[in-house]
Amino acid sequence: MNRILPLLPWLLALALLAVLPQVLTVKYYLHLSILALIWVIVAQGQNLIQGFTGYVSIVQAGFMGIGAYGSTLMGLNFQWPLWATMIMAPLITALFALATGYPSLRVKGHYFAIVTLAFNLIIVIVLVNYSELTKGEAGISNIPKPWGGNREAFYYLALVLAASLTLLAALIARSRVGEILLAIRQNEDLVAALGIAAWKYKLFAFVISAMYAGLGGALYAHFQGFINPEIFGVAQSLDAILAVILGGSGTIAGPAIGAFLVVFLPEFLRFADSFRLILYGLILVLATIFMPIGIVGIIKAAFARIARREVRHGG
């Protein structure tokens, strides 16, 4: 029983998400839910490097762009089948992440963040200017969609992928590698002093996180049927960071909850359209100052308090 109990909320959430398309009457909410599931994948990747390893990367949306453009352009130029290009997308992104991760991970803290941000800017500049290939700022439309654009089928594809990649993230977090990543977050010098080559583990976390983004980007492209460079800008990378912080950094449930928040919150803030950026920034600042452990952290703390009280009363 004790082994199954922690899984219960997960199974419940999964069951709920599985019946969701059957009960949602507003088609737009199904659309948003698919986007949220794609963002679950992106945020789980971000959490591996930001939450577990403690390196705030600001290139997640750039990597999404590489996955999205990679998959789309391979289909367009080589006439490869959609499934093949979608599987290739994270692999191409991984190559880019290897090349960019090596120099970026030589610096720590803020400077790592700045260097990754510079990479995001470079990706956007190249996507805008290399227009013979990418069609520039106008973007690429009529990207093929699987199942002739059947939304419900796409929802289940996104759900299966989001669930299995969340599981994979949990397995990584519990493995020896995950423990070393956590140790790097706590005290990198100590890890190095133990004779562990910290850079290999950091690079691993960075590349895996990029692969998550690459797959998320490819899914996005084949779901929306349209991409342009602006979608993969720094602002969206900040969304990935926000998802991790709001949900709960370094937890498995956190990024999943946070992803739904960053997709649905702007919709609810629509009424304040021109103030949205200010409100969004304010939420980020307040959340970091007042609830740095995120929603999952707060729930966990509340449960721990109840459990302690029960122990005391039960004697």
Added chain:
Amino acid sequence: MLIEILQQTINGLAIGGVYVLIALGLTTVFGILGIAHFAHGSISMFGGYLTYFLVTAQGLPVLAAIPVALAAGILLGLLVEILAYRPVRNANHINAFIVALGLTMMVEGINLQLFGHEQVVIPTGLSRVFRLGGITVPELRLYVIVAAIVLVVAMMIFVERTKTGQAIRAVAENRDAAILMGVNVRTIPLIVFGMSTALGVAAGIMVGALFAIAPGIGEGLVVKGFAVLILGGLGSFPGAILGGTVLGITESIAAGFISSAYKDVIAFVVMILVLLIRPQGLLGRAP
């Protein structure tokens, strides 16, 4: 060819001056408070926008608008320090950085709300062009270079020669020892923020007069500022001055000879190359 290189070097000096001012602000805040003050660029642009607004909508002469914009910018900088950075002073550095990112979104939002989406250029009326051999130097560009040099020298004198400057350096060297020596560590952050925001707003006005101000420019500028710090070496004033000048000139020459669309890419590639070859920066001390 040589003339062209000299011409691009002069052009690069003006934009390099802007980078130096931004980088000096960032490096003092980082050195003394340990914060990567990411909202710096957006606050600088706020000052630039305000100058434009005062000149065009209120009809103020540019020289009268500048002190008002400086004062308003400094006020915004102080508010940011007191309301947002102070609460996360003792949290881990990731949290402070994320607060800085949130602040950037807020200030960008405020800029949009107050000044709109339009790209604006501060009208200075300075349109004379000096010719020297085959090189042309627009009057405005010359004044920007001179103003940047004056501001940098003034800041160096303030930090190196005055008592307050000594206190700032003491806090940067060793916070606890500075407290024991009777330095008021509550006012130092305010002075530092005031000083760096003033330099930033000056840079913002220069950008507005030389090129244009538009949404997103501030973020690009702050990234360049950090690139300068990485180039020059963290926490090094001479490094920031050298790094900013080098970046400005590199960018100008790259724009003139290679491609103006990719000039930013070239600037970042230079930064990444320096990281690979000399992670401590050009003038930084080896760890």
